[in-house]
Amino acid sequence: MLNKNPSRVPLMRFVLGAVSVAALLAGAPARAAEPVQPIELPKAVNPAQAELGKKLWFDPRLSRSGFISCNSCHNLSMGGSDNLKTSIGHNWQKGPINSPTVLNSSLNMAQFWDGRAEDLREQAGGPIANPGEMAFTHELAVDMLRSIPQYVAEFKQVFGSDKLSIAEVTTAIAAFEETLITPNARFDQWLKGDMKAINDQELRGYQLFKSAGCVACHNGPNLGGTSFQKMGLIEPYQTDNPAEGRYAVTKNDAERFNFKVPTLRNVELTYPYFHDGAADTLARAVDTMGRIQLGKTFSTQENADIVAFLKTLTGEQPRVVLPILPPSSDTTQRPRPFD
Amino acid sequence: MLNKNPSRVPLMRFVLGAVSVAALLAGAPARAAEPVQPIELPKAVNPAQAELGKKLWFDPRLSRSGFISCNSCHNLSMGGSDNLKTSIGHNWQKGPINSPTVLNSSLNMAQFWDGRAEDLREQAGGPIANPGEMAFTHELAVDMLRSIPQYVAEFKQVFGSDKLSIAEVTTAIAAFEETLITPNARFDQWLKGDMKAINDQELRGYQLFKSAGCVACHNGPNLGGTSFQKMGLIEPYQTDNPAEGRYAVTKNDAERFNFKVPTLRNVELTYPYFHDGAADTLARAVDTMGRIQLGKTFSTQENADIVAFLKTLTGEQPRVVLPILPPSSDTTQRPRPFD
Ligand code: HEC
Ligand code: HEC
Ligand code: HEC
Ligand code: HEC
Ligand SMILES: [Ca+2]
Ligand SMILES: [Ca+2]
Incomplete structure (x- = not known):
């Protein structure tokens, strides 16, 4: 099973420059060594x-x-x-x-x-x-x-x-x-060896996602959730939202504006993007990430390729049968919506 | 299938006094002739x-x-x-x-x-x-x-x-x-011949529901929905709610404060009761109905019997698998909750 203990995960809390990231990922490894892993259904939920x-x-x-x-x-x-x-x-x-x-x-x-x-x-x-x-x-x-x-x-x-x-x-x-795990995304099928599960554009997008350095932060089975990172590493992020990120927890100045790297699983469904919800579309979010996290301006084609890749991360959504809730009893306090 | 055309249903829009109702129902008929019928799943939904x-x-x-x-x-x-x-x-x-x-x-x-x-x-x-x-x-x-x-x-x-x-x-x-039909309530099982589907108290409640005259308005497979009736037939209903009922549609003064008789199916789940939601509990709603629609004050035991009967009307709730909604596209207008 997954190691969820942050202290045992390589956190990469150090500042990653675009160059060092590219260097890190230069010799893109065989599929078994991909920086992203498929997710599996949880084993032991009660x-x-x-x-x-x-x-x-x-x-x-x-x-x-x-x-x-x-x-x-x-x-x-x-x-x-x-x-x-x-x-x-x-x-x-x-x-x-x-x-x-x-x-x-x-x-x-x-x-x-x-x-x-x-x-x-x-x-x-x-x-x-x-x-x-x-x-x-x-x-x-x-x-x-x-x-x-x-x-x-x-x-x-x-x-x-x-x-x-x-x-x-x-x-x-x-x-x-x-239980809310979404397995079997097309990208996971590809990771598991089904070469046809993603098309050429999507594969190009994944390759760029790795070579450009996205994967330095968005990695692991969740393509995120493994570290806190500065929003606006290379270029400051402009926002009206007052959230200060990790600093609010640690009061450590170096962590001001560090946010948990969000998962990119099902990112097609979770618009709008960023902690302030400022990016309405994936194209916009990818453009911003390239510029402010990596100092890269993607061409329209490159942007579209990455977006196409990100859409392969939509997994099987949990099949939820709506529960029937037990009715309130005569003594249950009634809700007070208007006072 | 059910006849949903109001003009072909006996509407009983005339004023029903407690006595005439009791008379109407005096010779309580064999089960085949009960004033309430079981509901069946809809036949022909696309x-x-x-x-x-x-x-x-x-x-x-x-x-x-x-x-x-x-x-x-x-x-x-x-x-x-x-x-x-x-x-x-x-x-x-x-x-x-x-x-x-x-x-x-x-x-x-x-x-x-x-x-x-x-x-x-x-x-x-x-x-x-x-x-x-x-x-x-x-x-x-x-x-x-x-x-x-x-x-x-x-x-x-x-x-x-x-x-x-x-x-x-x-x-x-x-x-x-x-498709949102709730078949197979315990009361329906009883109607279909399973004598053990309801207990003695519930049966007493049903008998009182008939003999007291509730069934004059709450009848048919839905125990309601077959007529508009005055809320406060015998005694006026006190409420701050300005709704005028059927009068708002017909502008006929005689229909002021006439409301569609609500279904009593699943009434255990649909608290609070009445068009103004003023009755928090079934006991309270039954008491009010007895007094203002029939001029009857039920004893605590009678009230409890009717409430017990009403709870046998909870049917099988629809089994709904939560749909997965198609995501908005880049051109979909974003919602504007705050302006
Ligand atoms: C009114 C909106 C709202 C409701 C209701 C709500 N949430 Fe949230 N939830 C949020 C927001 C906004 C955040 C992010 C807050 C933050 O990060 O400071 C969040 C964060 C979370 C997270 C963290 C996810 C992550 O990866 O960081 C979980 C898990 C969660 N909510 C579960 C729940 C549960 C369980 C409930 C009900 C008991 C609930 N939420 C009710 C809005 C809501
Ligand atoms: C240095 C770390 C880092 C790098 C490199 C990085 N990201 Fe991010 N990414 C983040 C953080 C942190 C956030 C959340 C920022 C926020 O919302 O304030 C984020 C958010 C996102 C989001 C929005 C997710 C959501 O649900 O809101 C997308 C999409 C995304 N990144 C894609 C990319 C792509 C594509 C690249 C490469 C071009 C990339 N990221 C590179 C750290 C990084
Ligand atoms: C904000 C609350 C609210 C929303 C949203 C809402 N309803 Fe209603 N609905 C009501 C209320 C209140 C009534 C009763 C209005 C009246 O009788 O004047 C009602 C009445 C009804 C009735 C009549 C039932 C009967 O037996 O008389 C149906 C059917 C219904 N709604 C279906 C829907 C559908 C379909 C939607 C979505 C397209 C919807 N409602 C959205 C509150 C809501
Ligand atoms: C003369 C017609 C009539 C008679 C007789 C009658 N009802 Fe009603 N009943 C109505 C109407 C009309 C309403 C809706 C009134 C309103 O909400 O303004 C109603 C509402 C109810 C409700 C609340 C349902 C809901 O979902 O809000 C219950 C419970 C109920 N009746 C039970 C009874 C019982 C038990 C009796 C017999 C003691 C009875 N009724 C007799 C016409 C009648
Ligand atoms: Ca989002
Ligand atoms: Ca109600």
């Missing part, structure tokens, strides 16, 4: 936990309004994101940052753009209590669940105990999220 | 249309914000409604009226609380362009779909023509909605 987690994932009663669920902002019909520049939260609040996909997010070394949550369990408590997202509290969320006999019974069955706290809630949600 | 309609049902790009889909207010995880007093629409606007379930709504003689749409096709155009709901326009919705090659191809395949207008959109959505 299915009962994941099934309960799926209910919680879709349950808007985890929000104060009764209207917003995890799936509102990470829509599994739309690549696990909301396709908005920044999200809409409780009371139609404008979110601060682009919603990243949850697809394959268990493969990332840390969660959030700035990596402030170590794993999915730690992450899942965040949005419920975030006043700009679900605007609830852990206490009220747990009270809600405890007031619903079917939930109480299912928690008991899944966890083998009467304890129903935020810890069980986030464990179940994380178990569901671990 | 599966390709329904599959396309399912995509549209879940696609928030039919709204101005890119955030609100049909499923936001008629959540198929929650009995086809949103379990809110009144809905949350574009820009967090407070809706005017409780969102009715879409489950089995094809069996109703007309759509909306006041019946202002004749059928599902006519209905489906409404919310897209309603400024308080999805706040889009039919033109922009159709432009959006036309800008997405996968949608264009699927419309062509399903309708056998290049025409992609709001008519095809609403036809497809309506075809999907026609």
Whole structure:
């Protein structure tokens, strides 16, 4: 299985110049040694936990309004994101940052753009209590669940105990999220030896993706998620978005504007791009990356080749049967969307 | 198949006093002649249309914000409604009226609380362009779909023509909605002869439901949807909600405060109750109905019996595999949630 421990992954936190990257990748190796690996379905998810987690994932009663669920902002019909520049939260609040996909997010070394949550369990408590997202509290969320006999019974069955706290809630949600893996992209088929799975243009795009140096940051089975990197390494990135990236976590000045390198899996589906959602199209995102991360201006043809390659990274989307949520009981607190 | 033409259904628009109703139902007939019939799965839905309609049902790009889909207010995880007093629409606007379930709504003689749409096709155009709901326009919705090659191809395949207008959109959505039937409730099993499918209390509840006169209005396979009736027949209904019911359509004073009798199928899941969403629990709704529609005050036991019966009306919920939506193209207009 994948090594998710950041300390054991080559992080490349050092500044990578365009030249050194090119040098690093000059002798592009045989397929077995490609810098990108296929993803496989997760081995050991607890299915009962994941099934309960799926209910919680879709349950808007985890929000104060009764209207917003995890799936509102990470829509599994739309690549696990909301396709908005920044999200809409409780009371139609404008979110601060682009919603990243949850697809394959268990493969990332840390969660959030700035990596402030170590794993999915730690992450899942965040949005419920975030006043700009679900605007609830852990206490009220747990009270809600405890007031619903079917939930109480299912928690008991899944966890083998009467304890129903935020810890069980986030464990179940994380178990569901671990199932959200998208295997068998055309590019993975190619990696596994099917030469016809991608066409000439797509292969050219991949070769350029390697030789230009993209792969220095976007590598591993997730083509990202293995390091934090400066946004605007060669040329500063212009944005109105106040996010400071990794600096917010470490308060280390050298990490200002370092963001977790996002996965490029399913990137065709997760527009708009970048932490501020400023790039509407893949062509634009690739152009920006070339210029500000590598000091390269791609020709129209080169840009199109890379975009064509990136579209081979769309995997099989999780087949999700909509859960039927247990109804509230007479004692369940009703949601308060307007006060 | 069901006769959905209101003019051919006995509408009982005349005022029904408690006594006349009781008289009407005194000689409770053999099971074959029950005033409630089981529902069956729809026979002739076009599966390709329904599959396309399912995509549209879940696609928030039919709204101005890119955030609100049909499923936001008629959540198929929650009995086809949103379990809110009144809905949350574009820009967090407070809706005017409780969102009715879409489950089995094809069996109703007309759509909306006041019946202002004749059928599902006519209905489906409404919310897209309603400024308080999805706040889009039919033109922009159709432009959006036309800008997405996968949608264009699927419309062509399903309708056998290049025409992609709001008519095809609403036809497809309506075809999907026609699949949203919930057969095989325990009560239906009993109706079909399985004596053990409901217990003694539930049977007592059903007998009281008939003898008290509920069945005068809540009848047919949908236990409702066959007539408009005055809310507050015997005693006026107190509410702050300004909806005037059928009067808004006919401008006939005699129909002021007449509402379509809602289905009681899956009523366990569609709290809160009434057009203003004022009753949080079934016990409360049954109590109100007894008093203001029939002039009857049920004992605690009677109320509990009827509630127990109503809970036998929860059918098999539609098994919906979440659709994967075709991604926007580079030319698709991006949603504008905040302006
Ligand atoms: C109102 C919108 C909204 C809701 C609701 C929401 N999220 Fe998020 N989610 C976001 C945004 C925005 C981010 C990025 C925040 C950041 O990086 O600072 C995010 C980040 C994440 C990440 C990190 C992914 C990565 O690779 O870094 C995960 C996992 C996640 N959310 C899961 C959930 C779960 C589970 C829920 C429900 C309990 C949820 N989200 C509810 C908007 C939302
Ligand atoms: C030095 C590290 C680095 C290099 C080199 C690099 N990237 Fe990135 N890439 C990032 C980081 C960090 C982000 C996120 C930046 C942000 O959103 O603020 C990113 C974001 C992206 C995105 C947007 C993903 C999303 O979901 O928002 C795309 C597409 C992308 N990179 C493609 C490329 C391509 C193509 C190349 C080569 C031309 C490349 N990257 C080179 C670090 C790098
Ligand atoms: C913002 C909330 C909201 C959205 C979005 C929404 N609806 Fe509704 N829907 C309602 C409300 C509220 C009513 C009742 C309105 C009335 O009766 O005046 C309703 C009524 C209906 C009915 C009538 C059911 C019956 O038995 O009378 C149907 C069918 C329906 N909607 C389908 C849809 C479809 C299809 C879409 C998407 C194209 C949609 N709705 C989007 C809130 C919403
Ligand atoms: C004279 C007609 C009539 C009679 C008799 C009647 N109802 Fe109703 N019922 C209605 C109408 C009309 C509504 C919708 C009123 C509104 O929401 O304004 C309704 C609503 C309801 C609801 C709420 C459904 C929902 O989804 O909001 C329940 C539950 C209900 N009735 C049960 C009963 C029971 C139990 C009885 C007998 C004690 C009964 N009704 C008798 C006409 C009637
Ligand atoms: Ca994005
Ligand atoms: Ca309701």
